[in-house]
Amino acid sequence: MLIFLKGGYPVQILQILLYLILFPLIAALFILIGRRDYGRDMIVKISAIVIGIITLALLVLGWDKGTLIYSIASEPVSQIMFIIEIILAVAIVYLGIKYRKSLTIFLVLLQAGLLIWFETSMAGQVHVEENLFVDQFSIIMAMIIGIIGSLICVYSVGYMKTYHLQHKEVQDRRSFFFATLFIFLAAMFGLVFSNNLMWVFFFWEITTICSFLLIGYSKTEEATNNSFLALSMNLLGGVAFIAAIIYLVMSDPSGKLLSLNYLLASSKAIALVPAVLICFAGITKAALMPFSSWLVGAMVAPTPVSALLHSSTMVKAGVYIIVRFAPVLTGTTEGLIISLIGGVTFLLASCIAISQTNAKKVLAYSTIANLGLIVACAGIGTYNLVWVAILLIIFHAVAKSLLFLCVGSVEQQIGSRNIEDMGGLIVRMPKIAIMMFIGMAGMFLAPFGMLISKWAAIEAFITAPFGLIFIAILAFGGSVTVFFWCKWMGKIISVMRDQTVMEDSGRKENYGVLYCLTGLVVLVCLIFPLISSVLIEPFVFNIYGKIAGLAQANIIIMVMMLCLLMIMPFSMLFYRKGVTPATPYMGGVPMNDSMHYAGSLGISRELVLSNYYLENMFGEARVFMIGAAVCWALLLFAGIMLLGVIL
């Protein structure tokens, strides 16, 4: 491959970019070839660690360089990408026929048709030179993919071993599994470093396929159906994406507009239509309503896959692209509509989370809600809201990956992912319970990450056009969030009588990963002013020429509160003596020591306490129907407006 460098740009960074995209692919190849379990597991771990280190190197070298754009001869690469896309389309059609999924086949054929038509009739004149780039936002995304993503890969080694011991019926395809994980990471790196929209689209499609393969891993009927659901919805987004590309080439046959940097700098008249189309693709990928069902369905996959989809890949690709296009959306009606879709999703997904007993479903709806919030910020797209959106991406990735992996570990040990079965986890599995606790605190409590961002969002929306709608949504949605997290926390810490420690120490590497992520949750809160000033603020300043941020005095108070919160548990040391153990107050009802009611005729009934799920008020079917209806209406409205602009 020929590489042309513009003068003066650091060559090492380009090497790192290429390395980050290509190395996971090579690792995937070795994993596929590797036959022995032990060797393969070592390759996974070592490759993951290498990826982590290289991303850190990117941070160290690239944080102060601003935006770097690299010219690479694109023709051969684009040809290869086109061929891969066609091969994948054929493969999906084959699978679609095999499993009788007509919608998927239709969408693939539509997409492939558009692609072939584009490639044969237009691509000839298109010549994009500046194909790769890196700026502060890309670096942030790369850090999330490279560090959190590779931690999840390391974790999945141990998890999958246990998974196959516990699920004998599932065919052991671990080599394929790990290889797909690494291809996923490579595609994500490619996506955040690509300046050429054709390339972004290619990597976009690869992430869709990877998630399809991973969701369907267990090959049960449910998994297959859900994987096809995810595929169809994301293919629909892909169709919009390619439509945006065709529109751009039609308005400028030289293909200059396919460069992200030109497109974002061009006038709104040109950029708005493709921006909205691409944001639609982003909405499908970020699983906002009405497309949220694919992400909820995706939880049938092994837990590390959910962790990966929810924190560092896939859905983050969706919000990444929307945040990229935020400057185009600023002040437009289309941007407002996209924001509203995000806002409605945030509010209603938070409500649905209340009614869920399945831990992974609660996490899924919480992810959907937070993605909605990110999109709400990006759609309005003022400078401080973009700042908030990026902050949300970071905090969410860290805390959510920790929570998923904790739930995964719990599930493997207690054999259930139902929150009601997690009572007294603090006694049974103290280490994991405390880490889950910190993860949940990270999701909704002051002074942790997500709350900092919500607070910043309120302050930012208040000066934004139509901000009041979103403040109201945040006020209600935010408090709903408190409910479902806190009752889950309460479940974990409730101390029942007859429970014993059951923590196994077999999976050391898994605990290592969990410790790292827990440390990251706290660390990110402590150093977020640094992350903000070094990476996010310069990025926002480059686009808007304004500096966003929270007041210095408040940040100091937040850090002080965090320290206080970390000191407080030590107060328990003072209570070692001078406490009288008591039984809970039962209103004088006869009970034995293990909390059983002594009934008449010698019947004994166990005391069972269950949380409120408020099914009547926040039931999934009902609330989702409202959300889907509102969001479809908004999408339709945006579509009509877009049509008006095009014609």
Place this chain on the structure above:
Amino acid sequence: MIPEPFLSILYALVYVLVAPVLGGLIAGIDRKVTARMQGRVGPPILQPFYDVGKLFEKENPVVTVTQNFYVLSYLVFMVVAGALFFSGGDMLLVIFAFTLSHIFIVLGAYAAYSPYSHVGAERELLQIIAYEPMIILTAVGMYMVTKSFFVGTIVASSVPIILYLPGVFIGFLIVLTIKLRKSPFDISTSHHAHQEIVKGVTTDFAGPNFGKIEIAHWYENVFLLGVIWLFFAWNPLIAIAAIIIVYFLEILIDNTMSRFKWQLMLRSAWIIAGTLGIVNLGVLYYLGMVVMP
């Protein structure tokens, strides 16, 4: 204008020292007035202090040791929230610290694993989601009038905030009833001797721990009345009069209403926050009539 750091620390210290005294006195007066309304003589004004003093002399029975930690954290973060407020800090930060402290008392109730405190904890959470939106909208309303989230700036403003935020004020009064644990919203725990879930969230706290909860509640009440002050801050005399009237009204409502079910509490709090609060703010927003003093 942000007050001098020294002065704000002084205010915070005054709050930390004076608030429990003031809160206890208010509780004493509350009990006296309530008794008179019910045709009783009532306890001496200082009775709450005697009660709490006695609680600290008792032994400390707990179901699990962690309860001590949760109660202490509840008290500490309640003091932090109030101190931040009285030092002129950011309203939103104050609200978040305030919520944090309530999460701790809820967790303490969950930890005990008794049916009464468990239902109390669930209801306390429902109360949190019922009142929190309105409190945030209150802060946002104050921002829209004074262009600042800082209590120091809001209190120094010479604008009669109440005239701009009548709807928000009424909404705040409703959630104040929830927060003061007054009927009809005293569903998670109550000042009255016994209710259907015994003492709700506080059922499994006794002795010094229960004393700490009482003191935290005093701190909380003083902070909440401080928010009432902000609505009338341009004239301290009117502010004091307003606080007295509001508190008297709360006692009157407490003695004349019967307890709601939680569904009605949640709906009424949300609908009022959603209509009065948001409509009030919307009117301010679109008229753009807020003039900086």
